[in-house]
Amino acid sequence: MLSAPPKEPGAPVSRERLRLRGVVQGVGMRPFVFGLAERFGLAGSVRNDAEGVLIEAEGSAIEAFVAALRENAPPLARIDAVERTVLVPTGERGFAIVASVGGRAATLVPADAATCTACLDELFDPASRFHLYPFVNCTHCGPRYTITRRVPYDRPNTAMAGFAMCPACAAAYENPRDRRFHAEPVACPVCGPQLSHSAGEIAAAIRAGRIVALKGIGGFHLMCDATDEAVVAELRRRKRRDAKPFAVMVANAASLALFAAPGAAHLALAETPARPIVLMPLRGDGERLAPSVAPSLAQVGLVLPYAPVHHLLFHALLGCPDGRAWREAPHPVALVATSANPGGEPLVVDDADARRRLAGIADLIVGHGRPIVVRADDSVMTVIDGAPAFVRRARGVVPDPVDLGRDGPCVLALGAHLKATVCVTRGREAFVSQHVGDLDTAETVTFYRETIAHLTAILDVTPEGVACDLHPDYRSTRLAEELGPPVVRVQHHAAHVAAVAAEHGVPGPVLGVALDGHGIGETDGQPGGNWGGELIEVDGAGWRRLGHLAPLALPGGDRAAREPWRMAVAALAAIGRAGEAACRFPAVTIAGALAARIDGAPVTTSLGRLFDAAAGLLGVRTHQAHEGQAAMELEALCGAPRTLAHGFVLADGVLDFAPLLAALADCDDARAGAALFHGTLIAGLGAWIGEAAQARDHRTVALGGGCLMNRVLAEGLAADLRGRGLVPLLARKLPPNDGGLSLGQAVMARAAMASASAAAGGSQ
Structure with missing residues (x-):
């Protein structure tokens, strides 16, 4: 609540210029300032x-005005x-909102926000001019980033530029x-955009079993x-998506418990203005949802x-x-709500397309x-170790920045090949793009280029350097080499x-583990090797490998990531039982032959492949329809x-x-x-x-890599480390998988560029 203006009879008059930085455009800041100024009897202007x-x-x-602004x-x-x-008073009277001015952008465009309660009231009020209008919004809700072409965030710079407002x-x-x-x-029904079909027509199609x-x-x-x-x-069948889980939309928060077993943290996260997809434990009976929604999994998004x-459709x-009353009552209606992107292509955004x-x-x-x-998939989040965590960061959150704590050169970081994002730094902030996806198709690469162009344009920056992965065959790496600025790998x-x-906000040196499926390693300054279970110390632009998981054979190279039976054969070979391969996998005709020549296969230190090996040995899955399927199903069984006891061996930094x-x-x-697998894995990693x-005198440990999306592993390892007196x-702000990789690249590249600049300055 705003307090009453202070009574200051005879108080001296002063004048100040106040610059507000942060997410302050497109959020109702100017009318708020206007009302506050009137309340405190101030003259002046806001723009x-x-x-x-x-x-x-x-x-x-x-x-008092400044305190109220903040509070x-x-x-x-x-x-x-x-x-x-501080300025010199002019004797000005009255307070005004004045026209925006342009210039080099240093502000932020807010993320998209879910429809607010006040707009929902109007949406279903027969007396409102917004009654049943599917584009109702106000300064507290509605699309923002996804409709913005440039800053300042004014209507001519948005997708609404073509809609002239009616008098009302x-x-x-x-x-x-x-x-x-x-x-x-x-906008309203008189002057704004229109749906091509009514909510009633859409509902009728869904009731009839149509897509x-x-x-x-x-x-x-x-x-x-x-x-x-x-x-x-x-x-x-139509989408060619064999097993990857579908997200489900339900009518309201009260309906969540009909389909899942959410905790308080899940409920709070689901109701944030970002409205992410939230992964929640399935109900024990699991009978309300079709089995094909999340096959063989213990949670549902x-x-x-x-x-x-969406509200009109459920209505x-x-x-x-x-x-x-219906808006707050539980309803057994649930809709699959999956991104419309056929065959691994980017999300469809255009009507003709x-x-x-x-x-x-x-x-x-x-x-x-x-x-x-700006196309943007739904963000996907979960609750790990009692707090929100990202699986995919996109709509409703992007472009919120990460504060890097200090200024530095402008860097464009291009991420990896899978789950690609890009990161642009400006001053002390890092802006990570929405999820782009796997760079396997020409359409996704085009979207990737669009994302780079839009993000650099909306931030009004020209990168001084480009960061990329070491892998020479990633499309992100090839693009880095084309863009022009110096490349930092x-x-x-x-x-x-x-x-x-x-x-x-932890400066180096920092101890960390990176636990994932694959990333190219580096030995003696040259890229090479299949890594993925790494103990690393990072300090600025430098890093040191302190240990790794014991190598396993990687029979078939990249095919092993799609066929867990191959990693199971590798595991059998590692324990001297390769001869069992043929009888263990009778449906795989080449299992015995592969085991016989496994000594010539490349090797990997990947924890992701260790998960696959365990899933193969336990008969959980021999082939994967999507990345991480075997590991997800293994977690669901735990x-x-x-x-x-004595389930691992630790020697000279190698964990076997x-x-x-x-x-x-x-x-x-x-x-x-x-x-047994999860518990022993946690104990071994903790040790x-x-x-x-202890050897390097660290108390803080950064836990990264896609395997940390496994809740059992992440929570168990965090608890183990706390028990050892570690932090x-x-x-939290980005996914631990490759979706957050561009941020790490940007940070290390900035450090490398700053060091190079300092060295160059010192030599002059």
């Missing part, structure tokens, strides 16, 4: 410009700094006392009845409606109830006239550690982890799980084996890290 919000204020209560900012705002300059919308837009003052996407492609905020969703196994299975059209599916690319998947395609400037696993350390693999080879109970931390750092 948007390229650096944020600029205020000139004159009066006797400026101190009561609009819900979507984030004030990072208030810079104050224009009056609200120009009234500083209205909730829609300078709400750039403001709908629905255009939303960041792109199209493919939607169908998530409780109907036949239609969900048909969606899998649930998301709440975040665009007005129609529920029979168009009156009043407000949807008709071309989705015609063979969707029975009904629903578009609208508002362009999507950063080792994959060092970047994982650097990313986690950077988001926690109840309470158990530790195998051969005794554990031997036990798994003799285990005929997959659930017991999963518990390994603890020994290095574990888990990824």
Whole structure:
């Protein structure tokens, strides 16, 4: 609550210029400032410009005004700094909102935000001019980043530039006392975009067992009845998505418990303005959702409606109830809401493109006239170790920056080949893009280039250097070599550690582990080797490998990542039992022959491949339909982890799980084996890290890499390290997988460039 203005009879009048930095545009800051100035009896003005919000204020209560600015900012705002300059009073009267000015951008565009309660009330109020209008929004909600072409965030610079406001919308837009003052996407049925089909038509199609492609905020969703196994299975067939889980949208927070067993942290996360997909434990009965939604998994990704059209769709599916009670009551209606991107291509965002690319998947395609400037998948989050963690970072969160703590050169970091993102640094901040995806198709590479161009443009920067992975065959690496600025190559696993350390504001040297599926190593300054279970110390641009998992054969190279039976054969060979391969995998005709020549295979230190080996030995999976499937199913089988006595060997920094693999080879109970694998893995990793931390005098440990998305592993390892007196750092602001890699690359490249600059200066 705002306190009453202080009574200061006879207080001296002063005048100040106040610069607000942070997320201060597109969030209702100017009308908030206007109202606050009136409340405190101040004269002056407020405007948007390229650096944020600029205020000139004159009066006797400026101190109280500044305190109220900080304490009561609009819900979507984030004030990072208030810079104050004393001016000479002019005797000005009245306070005004003045026209924005351009210039070199130094401000932020806010992320997209879910429909607020006030707009929902209008959406379902028959007396409102926004009644049942699927694009209702205000300064506290609606699309932001996905409709913004450039800054400042004003309507001509957004996807709404082509929609002239009607008199009613224009009056609200120009009234500083209205909730829609300078709400750039403001529109109504008279003047705004329209859906190609009504909510009633969409609902009828879904009730009839049809698949709908629905255009939303960041792109199209493919939607169908998530409780109907036949239609969900048909969606899998049409989309060529054999097993990767689908996200499910439910009507409201009260409905989540009908399909999952959410904890308080899951519920809080699901209701944030970002409205991410939240991974939650499935209900014990698991009967409400079609089995094909999340096959063989113990959790499901649930998301709440975040665009007005979603609320209208559920309203129609529920029979168009009156009043407000239905909005808070549990409903057994659930919709698959998966990204509309056929065959590994990027998310579809354009109506004409949807008709071309989705015609063979969707029975009904629903578009609208508002362009999507920035395609953005739904963010995916989970709860690990009691706090939110990202699986995929995109809509609703991007472009929120990571504070690096100090200024540095502008760097463009290009990430890896899988789960690609890009990162651009500006001053002391790092901006990581939305999830782009795997750079396997020409369409995704085009999207990747678009993302680079848009992010550098909206930040108004020219990179001084480009960071990339060591792997010479990644498309991201090849692009780095084409762009022009000097290229800084950063080792994959060092970047994982650097990313986690950077988001926690921990300077080097820092001890970390990078636990993932694959990244090219480096020996004697030359890239090479298949790494993925690495103990690393990172300090600025430098890093040192302190240890690794014992190597396993990688029979078939990249094919081993898709066929866990191959890693199981490698595990059998490691324990001297390669001769068992043929009888263990009778359906794989080449298993025996592969085992006979395994000595000539390349090797890997990857923890991801160790997961595959365990899954293969336990009969969980011989082939994978998507990355990480075997590991995810193994985690789903794990109840309470158990530790195998003497299940690992630690010597000279090498952690060998051969005794554990031997036990798994003799285990005929997959659930017991999963518990034994996870528990022994945690104990071994904890001992390994603890020994290095003591030897190198570290107390903080950064935990990075895609394997840390495994909740059992991440929570168990964090608890083990705390028990050893160490402080574990888990990824929170970015995914621990390759989706966060670009941040680590950017941080290490900035350090390398700063060191090179200092050296050059010292030699002159």
